[in-house]
Amino acid sequence: MSDAFDVSFDDEADFLAATEAVENGKRRREDEVGINSHKKAKTELSPSTVLANRVLNERFGLDSFRLKQEAAITRLLDGGSATIVFPTGAGKSLCYQVPAVAFRIQDELSGSRSPENSGITLVISPLIALMKDQVDALLRRGVKAAVLNSSVSRDQYLATQEDLRHGRLDLLYCAPERLNSEGFIASLKAIPGGIRLLAVDEAHCISEWGHSFRPDYLKISRFAQEAQVERVVCLTATATPKVAQDICDAFSIPKGGLFTTTVYRPNLRLLAQSSTKATDDVGRLVAHLREHPGPTIVYVTIQKGAEKLAEELQKRGFPAKPYHAGMSSDVRTKTQDEFLASSNMIVVATIAFGMGIDKPDIRNIIHFDIPSSIEAYSQQIGRAGRDGRPSVCVFNLSSKDFYLRNIFTYGDRPSERSLKLLLEDICSPNRRDLKPGDTFTVSLYQQARDVDINQTILSIIYAQLELHFKLFRAAGHLYNEYKYISKDPRMMSNDKSNAARAIARASVKASKWTYIALDQLSDTSGIPRADLVRKIDEWNERGYIQLEKKGVQSIFRLERPLPIAQEEIDGMIKQLDASMEAKEKQDLERTKALIDLITDKECFSRALATYFGETSDGMPEECGHCTWCETHEQAFLPDEPPQPPDPAKVRKLLDRVQVRDDPRFLAKVAFGIRSPRMGEMKIYSSGVFESMNVCDFTELLKIFTEECSRA
Numbered sequence: 001m002s003d004a005f006d007v008s009f010d011d012e013a014d015f016l017a018a019t020e021a022v023e024n025g026k027r028r029r030e031d032e033v034g035i036n037s038h039k040k041a042k043t044e045l046s047p048s049t050v051l052a053n054r055v056l057n058e059r060f061g062l063d064s065f066r067l068k069q070e071a072a073i074t075r076l077l078d079g080g081s082a083t084i085v086f087p088t089g090a091g092k093s094l095c096y097q098v099p100a101v102a103f104r105i106q107d108e109l110s111g112s113r114s115p116e117n118s119g120i121t122l123v124i125s126p127l128i129a130l131m132k133d134q135v136d137a138l139l140r141r142g143v144k145a146a147v148l149n150s151s152v153s154r155d156q157y158l159a160t161q162e163d164l165r166h167g168r169l170d171l172l173y174c175a176p177e178r179l180n181s182e183g184f185i186a187s188l189k190a191i192p193g194g195i196r197l198l199a200v201d202e203a204h205c206i207s208e209w210g211h212s213f214r215p216d217y218l219k220i221s222r223f224a225q226e227a228q229v230e231r232v233v234c235l236t237a238t239a240t241p242k243v244a245q246d247i248c249d250a251f252s253i254p255k256g257g258l259f260t261t262t263v264y265r266p267n268l269r270l271l272a273q274s275s276t277k278a279t280d281d282v283g284r285l286v287a288h289l290r291e292h293p294g295p296t297i298v299y300v301t302i303q304k305g306a307e308k309l310a311e312e313l314q315k316r317g318f319p320a321k322p323y324h325a326g327m328s329s330d331v332r333t334k335t336q337d338e339f340l341a342s343s344n345m346i347v348v349a350t351i352a353f354g355m356g357i358d359k360p361d362i363r364n365i366i367h368f369d370i371p372s373s374i375e376a377y378s379q380q381i382g383r384a385g386r387d388g389r390p391s392v393c394v395f396n397l398s399s400k401d402f403y404l405r406n407i408f409t410y411g412d413r414p415s416e417r418s419l420k421l422l423l424e425d426i427c428s429p430n431r432r433d434l435k436p437g438d439t440f441t442v443s444l445y446q447q448a449r450d451v452d453i454n455q456t457i458l459s460i461i462y463a464q465l466e467l468h469f470k471l472f473r474a475a476g477h478l479y480n481e482y483k484y485i486s487k488d489p490r491m492m493s494n495d496k497s498n499a500a501r502a503i504a505r506a507s508v509k510a511s512k513w514t515y516i517a518l519d520q521l522s523d524t525s526g527i528p529r530a531d532l533v534r535k536i537d538e539w540n541e542r543g544y545i546q547l548e549k550k551g552v553q554s555i556f557r558l559e560r561p562l563p564i565a566q567e568e569i570d571g572m573i574k575q576l577d578a579s580m581e582a583k584e585k586q587d588l589e590r591t592k593a594l595i596d597l598i599t600d601k602e603c604f605s606r607a608l609a610t611y612f613g614e615t616s617d618g619m620p621e622e623c624g625h626c627t628w629c630e631t632h633e634q635a636f637l638p639d640e641p642p643q644p645p646d647p648a649k650v651r652k653l654l655d656r657v658q659v660r661d662d663p664r665f666l667a668k669v670a671f672g673i674r675s676p677r678m679g680e681m682k683i684y685s686s687g688v689f690e691s692m693n694v695c696d697f698t699e700l701l702k703i704f705t706e707e708c709s710r711a
Contacts, residue, residue, distance in 0.1 A: 048077035048102075055102045056094070059141055066091060072233070072259045073098050076197060077106065081232040081253045083203065085239045085260040085612075088382035089360075092235040093134060096121055096199035099233075100171045101143055103196050116167035119193030119230070123173045124220060125201040129336075131173040133358070138171065145171040148178065154541040167192040176205075176216040179223050180474035182557070188227055195229045203234035204375070207246035215463030219474075221250040222467075237382060238375040241613035263378060263612050264619065267385045268393055270604040270626040272635035275398040282309070285366065286316050289346065292392050294363025295339065296346040299380060301369040301404050303350060309368065310348040323349040351376065360387035366394045369401040372408070373590035374597060374611050395598055399640040402595065403693070409587040410697045411673035413580045414453040414461075415664035419573045421451040422461065426471075427562045427569060434558055439475060441553040449676040452665070461576060462554075469572060472556040478529075480551035482536060483513040488544045499535035502527055513548070599635050603628055642696040645670075645703055653688040657681070660711035666704040671697050 045053075052073045056062050065073070069091055072082050076099045086092045100121035107113040125131050131147045138145040146160040146169055163169045164187060178184050188195065198220075200206070205214040206221070224232055232251045239247065244258060275281055289296060300306050303324040313320035319342070321335050339345050340359050347353055351371075365384045371377045377395070385391030414422075425447060431440055444462075448455040465471045486492065492504070502525045508515045516536070522529040540547035563569050597607045604626035606619055622629040653670055659681075668675060669683055672690030683689050692700060 046074060046078070049074045051102050051105060052077060052098055055098050055105070059101050059143060060094070060098070061141075062094075065094075067261050068259045069094055075257060076231060076233055077102055079231060080257055081251055082257045082259060083234045083239075083244060083247050083251075083253050085236055085244055085258070087261065087263050087265070088237045088379070089386040090237075090261060092201075092237070095235065096123060096197060096233050097134075097138065097143070097171065099197055104170070113193060117193040118167060119196035120164070120167075120169050120191050121171045121197040121199060122188065122195050122229075123171060123199040123201065124176050124179075125173055126175055126205070126214065127201075128175070129333075130201075131175075135171075135173060143171065144169050145173070147173040148184075149173075149175050154537050161187060164188075164191050176214065176220060179219055180216065181476040183476065185223065185227070195227055196231070198224050198229045198232045200232065200234045202236060203247050204236040204239050204243050206234070206250050207239075207243040213460075215460045218463055218467055224251060238379045238612070240375070240611065244613070260613070262609060262614055263382075264605055264609055264614075264623075265382070265385065266623070266625070267388055267390050268381060268605075268625070269390065270381070270393050270395075270623075272395040272397060272598045272604070272627045274636050274638055275396050275401075276638045277400070277640065279398075281368065281396065281398075282312055285368065286313070286318075288366070288392075288394060289313075289318060289364070292364055293344060295342060295344065295359060295361055296364035296366065297353065297362060297380075297383065298346060298348045298364075298366040298368050299371065300348060300350060301401065301408075305369065306348045306350055310346075313346060313348065318346050319344060320346040320348055323347050323353040325350065351380075357383060359383075361389070362386070363391050364394070365391070366396070368396050370396070370398065370405050370591065371594065372405060372587070374594045374608070375590075377594055378608060378612070395635075397595070397598065397635060397637045399638050402591070402637060403642070405591050406588065406697060407671065407673050407693075409584060409591070410671065411668065411675075412454060412457050412587070413584045413664070414451075414457060415662045416573070416577055417662040417665070418452045419461075419576050419580075422447070422453065422458075423569050423573055425451065426465070427564070431562055432564055434562065436558050436560055439555055439557045441478065441555050443480075443551065444554050445552070449680070452662075452675050452677040454675075457580075462556075464576065464579065465572075466556075468575075470559050471562065472558050475555040475557040477552050477554050478533075479549040480519065480553055481515075482518055482547070482549055483515045484536070484540070484545040484547045485513060486545055491542070491544050492539060495535075495539075497535065498525075499527055499531050503532060503536060595637055599637060601628065601634050642699070643694045645692055645695050645699055649688075649691050650703060650707075653691060654707060656686045656688045657683060660708045663701060663704040663708045666707070667697060667700040670695070670700050670704075 049070060052070060053065070056065060067086065067090055068084075072084050072095050075082050076095070082095075084092055084095050103121070104115065104118045107115070107118050113119075123131075128149050128151055131149060132151065135145045135147045144163075146156075146163065148157065148160055152160070160169070160172070164172065174184075200217075200220055203217075205217040207213065223229075232253070234247045234251065234253070236243075236247070244260070248254070248258060273284070285298070298309065298320075300309060303322075303326045306322040306324045310320045310322040321338070323332060323335050327335075335347065336353070336357070339347050340357070343361070348368075362384045365381045367377065367380070371380065381393040384393055426442075434440060444455060444458055448458050451458075453461070462474070466473055492500070502521055503516055506516055506521045506525075518529055518532050518536075521527070522532060536545070536547060539545045563572070593611075597611065598604065600607060603620075603622045605623035606621070609619060624630070627633070627635055649670075653666065657666060657669055659665065665675070665677065669678060669689055670692040672693045674684075678684060678689070
């Protein structure tokens with residue numbers, strides 16, 4: 001079983017075994033960091049350690065810490081910062097929840113602060129479902145916690161803000177994107193007692209070398225400095241030594257503040273199998289699932305693949321369902337809830353599934369397609385067997401999947417043409433008169449289509465323009481389209497406020513929806529736009545209307561005048577292109593490193609531990625439960641080399657697609673990488689899209705570069 005605090009108790013023996021050292025062919029406990037080590041020398045405990053154990057027992061109902069929890073928490077209570085790299089299920093959340101409760105007790109014992117000035121622990125997490133689960137669990141324990149994200153109502157938001165102003169909260173959870181809101185940051189800086197502890201979950205997202213880099217995470221360290229945060233704890237389940245160092249450097253955490261434990265899981269059987277074009281992959285999967293029943297996650301690369309494989313498994317009699325980001329949130333939530341409650345369900349999922357899932361009895365993790373990196377693979381197999389019982393992880397080695405994975409890597413890099421269009425748009429003549437402090441708005445959705453750049457990559461570029469070039473700062477967002485359906489017209493008409501009267505006068509009724517142009521109304525009425533937004537949100541919260549907002553606009557506040565000189569703009573384009581090229585190369589190398597690890601003549605478990613910086617001391621030469629250790633036969637990626645580009649297909653594509661301004665765009669068409677521009681040009685139905693997906697992308701790029709040069 002597991003409780004709501006990210007601690008799996010049935011795998012206690014697993015974690016004990018994983019922290020032992022080899023001695024005389026057997027394994028022994030590491031007393032200095034072992035469980036209950038504090039019982040051996042109670043007289044030596046610091047006041048912070050004593051307090052940590054008291055809080056753990058009285059507020060969380062646990063008898064003792066495990067692994068390096070106690071050492072890390074003691075450091076935080078003593079005023080230091082820390083980076084914590086613990087595997088999934090090792091209890092990372094306790095490392096900030098215990099200090100958050102202990103701060104008030106410290107203040108009471110020392111008399112240094114009044115209760116309303118004890119400050120707060122701010123938790124940055126990208127997982128909305130996980131935030132809610134943890135807050136609910138804390139509230140049941142009597143810990144004062146709240147969450148601010150897109151799921152909370154306006155009334156909940158206002159109540160939380162009131163609690164913040166009066167120092168009534170111990171913990172506040174929010175997503176990293178919240179730090180783009182100037183108003184939210186201002187409210188955090190005004191908290192009585194300040195931010196005692198900033199906890200950054202999924203901290204590997206801070207590092208550009210991390211496997212799931214998120215640009216908004218780069219801004220957290222800047223916020224920590226500006227908000228004068230007392231101490232920081234960064235938490236992740238997967239970090240190489242380089243990524244861990246990046247995290248520490250971002251928050252000036254010294255070497256002594258890094259706490260890591262082994263990734264070795266003795267209950268996980270790690271298997272790899274080769275798959276050629278002739279292999280019946282579905283049949284082999286079915287045979288495995290019948291031999292190893294139980295809750296299972298099957299990871300695939302694309303959404304269509306998840307739906308197709310789930311349907312095929314259903315036909316074979318398995319309770320399988322797909323899960324991917326393209327499904328509605330209601331369907332995804334229902335699928336996740338069913339999986340959590342099931343003893344035999346199979347979820348065929350993209351990487352959108354699994355983060356924050358606290359299910360101890362997952363018996364199989366199947367990588368039907370190749371994951372993106374060693375970190376992604378390690379994180380995903382870490383979801384299996386958290387109850388300490390045997391579980392199987394199967395890795396499918398297919399050259400088809402290897403090239404499919406490369407589609408995402410090559411697809412992420414924008415062309416030089418796209419970067420030029422983007423900088424021309426940002427530095428357009430109508431913005432050149434803006435001064436530092438002025439704001440401008442952009443629809444990133446529309447801009448992504450206009451300049452033909454993936455929206456995720458566009459957000460990374462904006463983060464670089466903000467952090468590296470210091471052009472502007474994200475200042476929040478607004479919507480440019482508001483429409484509603486009246487539910488209680490009488491209550492709306494009884495609202496005699498200036499904002500309500502103005503909205504009523506300016507509303508335009510259509511057949512179903514009533515439309516309101518807030519920007520225009522604000523200009524003509526003189527009522528601040530924020531007041532109009534608050535009023536219409538209030539009506540929605542009270543059930544007077546059914547509100548729908550569209551057309552999100554991102555707001556940016558200038559730090560310096562936008563560049564005018566073409567030489568400066570060209571220099572920025574060159575730097576951005578070099579950065580994108582480095583990312584492309586890095587992502588390709590990550591996938592290759594994963595293949596090399598799985599196909600090497602070495603124990604998988606030992607190779608994983610080495611990759612994450614663990615020394616060979618204290619580890620067996622062979623784990624005994626991976627493909628290499630069981631068979632001593634090397635797994636291999638089938639040798640199915642790419643085919644050379646067919647001149648006839650090249651000519652056909654050039655005849656159908658007349659543009660000659662972007663060789664990377666033409667190569668993407670041939671390789672099968674979608675983009676907004678292709679949709680507008682109706683290329684998908686032209687007969688040439690994905691016509692050369694068996695070729696090497698770099699060879700296609702070379703051919704189309706020559707064609708564009710001649711044109």
